[in-house]
Amino acid sequence: MNAPHIISLGCRMNIAESERMRAMLAGERDLVVVNSCAVTGEALRQTRQAIRRARRDHPAARLVVTGCAAEIDRAEIGGMAEVDGLVANAAKLDPRSWNVPGEAPPIAPARTRAFVAVQNGCDHACTFCVIPQGRGTSRSLAVPDVLREIEAHLAAGVQEVVLTGVDLTSWGHDLPDAPRLGTLVAAILAAFPALPRLRLSSVDGIEIDPLLFDLLAHEARVMPHLHLSLQHGADLILKRMKRRHLRRDALELVARLKVLRPDIATGADLIAGFPTEDDSHHQANLAIIDELEIVHAHIFPFSPRPGTPAARMPQLAREVVKSRAAELRARAATIRARWLESLVGETLPVLAERGGTGYAPNYAPVALPPGTAAGTIIDVTPSGLREGQLA
Template sequence: MSASPQKAEVLTFGCRLNMVDSEELARRHGGAAETVVVNTCAVTGEATRQARQAIRRLHRERPEARIVVAGCAARIDPQGFESMAGVTRVIAEQPPTRAFAASEGTRGFLAVQNGCDHSCTFCIIPTGRGASRSVAPREIVAQARALVEGGKQEIVLTGVDLTSYDADGLKLGGLLRLLLRETPALARLRLSSIDCIEADDDLLIALGEEERLCPHLHLSLQAGDDLILKRMKRRHLRADAIRFCERLRAVRPDIVLGADFIAGFPTETEEMFAQTRALVDDCGLTHLHVFPFSPRPGTPAARMPQVARDVAKDRAARLREDGEGALERHLAVQVGKTLELLTERGGMARAADFTLARTPGVEAGRMIEARVVSHDRRALLTSPLPSPPPLSPERKSGAG
């Protein structure tokens, strides 16, 4: 039997989709030579700076290594990365529209869409990933089945603009129903970040009817003030976000919501920022991803009147504090409940609604029931319930 080909080492920056891309890059660039692939992100100037810093450190510490640079930042500025010492190759072509899968411990990630047709003023990603394109459902089902056969109990669907999925007559809601029907052994199907204004009605129907579809969504909201949303060139307004969250809770009362926010966007006043802070409660958000605005060269927002960097950082810190308070309130409500948890490495686990739990001493990859005894403001503290004893031969056969 021949040995499996050696995978290249990969340093991944950015989103979950990049993590899926990294799995393919590791396979493609593996071999005998010492190769390190740096999969870059361009969502902010800071993300690109970190990638460049990592390349310089790699070349300094491992001068014999072949450094291959890929990802969004490499596609946007290939010449800039080609000029860096130690870089052997820059991959500037767009990634193919295929159903790539990646594993992260106990869950699998499945890329079903790539690219974006929108033009948010702060975002350079359409330049880095191209126009929106969707993977054929049959490819997605095949990859999902392979992940399940490989032992994955949870699959996360990911993409640049997931709610724009449209292939072979199926939109996102229809794809979810197909996947759940074709993978009956899959315990959980989860979605990554979605756009509230683009979600189709079938998605809400699926959330209400499909128990294995996780009651958790992460929303790309970015701001809570209408004028800032217009200057961002977002396609929703404040009221749209609130209405969407209300519709979600109407069909799935146990749903838990997260959101991305940018603090200190150009022209944002303190009053406008207050509208964003209020949206956390108005939408009933639990998990926040907050970023101080970072101007990205080549975007319209970089040419707008800027908010002072220290002000943007201060606003981001306050918004994160709001998120910490919302998470703490959510955790407190869970105390005393019995939850089904999927265990991960490091003594951690996730509930179906993405709530983090501590399960010390329990091996990864198990679906367990645990009672919530307390929390530490970040995660639930749990006590696993004993598994039921196996049936005796007599009880299995119904004898006696």
């Protein structure tokens, strides 16, 4: 193995960090890095599975694990026979952690889209979440640093920049004068007038500032795709989760945006089977998929994480949790299929990815004509659906 093999699990933050590690470690031979996730018990299981598979595929390589599981579940992961070493999550982008030169900032190779991590960590204390244990307190990347990274990606041919963060909408609170995320988005658009697409990853709707709202509603280069860190559709469960929004906050936000930008597509994270959730709470969870028209749904069956308040609350039976997650997924699939069908016959500008597919501005997946070059934006008028894609 002449180049490092990096396996990225979990969130878009990990994807962004894996790309930077890939460039930083480009000269290393016989090295496998598992950039792990521990957000749920299932994520931890998948991390262990990925480690075992990586060892089978690369028996002679040095296998190092970093990421949230290497921080939160350090003893368990470090004790696996397949693992040669751990790198702390906070140190994984520091060349000194890998004994490599660090004269130049690591820049990802040319991609169609670039994930730019502008914020890390979290200062909130949601009762189900272990991520602050794995990533620490909230830190923001200063505007000049963000612009430098984006400039390098654009020079490498990137057509779309995706801003990511553990708590993206808290960006700026720790910087001088505490700017809001809208300030950063406006600065990027002003600095790079030729940037075709700017997309936001998951946001906390209650933290969307007026400038960011205005850009989402009116700026064509900001993609019409809003993914909410919603978590639940019932107010009592939201309070027990220690979230800072209520059901009506999400409904009002999406309604206001859709009046101004009708083509905006809504995504959301939802947890099924949170402790104390009864059937009425579950029905509210199902209903909010319809009411928000959630077409990009991430459904997570609740799994207790050690050390969190939710792990000490009265738990639901696992079969109930799994059943409710399946119902949420089925409802979301119905809404998504209806939405995709509504786009048939509409001409969409699609950013071509590798593998013959691409994404419209609203993040609808589109099958592309054979031979379409990755990284190009082409107009496609789909005539139907094929395997969950417009085609």
